[in-house]
Amino acid sequence: MSVSLMIDGKPHSANEGECLASVLMRQQPPVFRQHPVDGSPRTAFCMMGVCFECQVEIDGIRGQQACLVVVRDGMTVRRGRM
Ligand code: FES
Structure with a gap:
């Protein structure tokens, strides 16, 4: 079964129960955020909650x-400088 979510204002689908980071890793380029100081692109590194490189805004919470x-139907995700 699939769920629908918005990533940076564009509709996407994902598998129910899938990790949001794995969905974002399929985007091209797989950039999660820009570094707040120099704007360099950052992507998920540890995939276990340690490095904080995968920070995004979900449903308005940065x-x-x-x-x-875990993705859920109707989720809104924004990537950006954070
Ligand atoms: S990839 Fe999420 S905290 Fe490291």
């Missing part, structure tokens, strides 16, 4: 770790 979040 700084959430995508590797610790």
